[in-house]
Amino acid sequence: xAPHPLGAPTVQVHQDTQQPFSGASDNEVxxxxxxxxxxxxxxxxxxxAEAGDCRGTSRKLRARRGGRNRPKSELALSKQRRSRxxxxxxxxxxxxxxxxxxxxxxxxxxxxxxxxxKLTKIETLRFAHNYIWALTQTLRIADHSFYGPExxxxxxxxxxxxxxxxxxxxxxYSPVSQAGSLSPTASLEEFPGLQVSSxxxxxxPGAPVFSDFL
DNA sequence: TAGGCCATCTGGTCCT
DNA sequence: AGGACCAGATGGCCTA
Numbered sequence: 001x002a003p004h005p006l007g008a009p010t011v012q013v014h015q016d017t018q019q020p021f022s023g024a025s026d027n028e029v030x031x032x033x034x035x036x037x038x039x040x041x042x043x044x045x046x047x048x049a050e051a052g053d054c055r056g057t058s059r060k061l062r063a064r065r066g067g068r069n070r071p072k073s074e075l076a077l078s079k080q081r082r083s084r085x086x087x088x089x090x091x092x093x094x095x096x097x098x099x100x101x102x103x104x105x106x107x108x109x110x111x112x113x114x115x116x117x118k119l120t121k122i123e124t125l126r127f128a129h130n131y132i133w134a135l136t137q138t139l140r141i142a143d144h145s146f147y148g149p150e151x152x153x154x155x156x157x158x159x160x161x162x163x164x165x166x167x168x169x170x171x172x173y174s175p176v177s178q179a180g181s182l183s184p185t186a187s188l189e190e191f192p193g194l195q196v197s198s199x200x201x202x203x204x205p206g207a208p209v210f211s212d213f214l
Numbered sequence: 215t216a217g218g219c220c221a222t223c224t225g226g227t228c229c230t
Numbered sequence: 231a232g233g234a235c236c237a238g239a240t241g242g243c244c245t246a
Contacts, residue, residue: 084232089223091233096221120219 107124110131119127 085224088225088233092224092235093222095234100221122219
């Protein structure tokens with residue numbers, strides 16, 4: 001598997017994610033939702049097994065075949081399916097917990113106030129996306145001012161990703177602006193390197209105008 | 215109460 | 231064969 005940009009190994013997996021259901025066992029969960037195998041399974045089992053088994057193979061033949069290939073009873077098959085499903089559910093649960101841990105880690109590095117409502121998943125992703133873009137633009141502007149202090153950066157050059165349409169990028173801080181719990185300017189107080197200007201101009205070296213991103 | 219968000223289960227598909 | 235990943239379904243919780 002290719003190395004993950006987020007650095008999967010650094011993601012903390014909490015104990016409770018490893019054993020998430022201390023209260024109710026998986027068996028309880030499964031038993032409450034488990035749906036019995038479909039009636040068609042019986043037919044399939046028969047077709048999967050050797051035709052002779054369905055027509056009544058002699059005991060001698062079955063005995064000679066040995067334990068491994070011995071066709072399992074309906075009960076055993078059902079047990080096996082249930083066991084596999086249970087294991088798959090556990091893995092899926094852990095996988096989602098890992099995903100949520102990574103999202104939490106991402107939330108942790110995004111500039112929000114402690115009393116802000118927790119960003120939803122989609123908000124976190126959009127915010128991170130736009131935040132990275134904003135930081136990238138800041139670096140670009142910093143480069144411009146480094147090589148030429150008098151240099152100004154036209155708005156067109158700063159154009160937002162995706163061709164400058166406001167589509168995706170209209171959502172910079174949208175999570176919070178939509179929720180009303182975090183304004184762009186408020187969050188930017190935590191960015192020492194970033195300055196906010198109410199002016200529509202993009203010509204302030206080193207000062208990205210976040211209102212242009214909105 | 216409707217709508218949004220979330221966790222979980224589940225079956226399908228692809229890969230090793 | 232078994233694991234990872236994905237998307238749909240479902241039900242619970244919370245808030246406007």
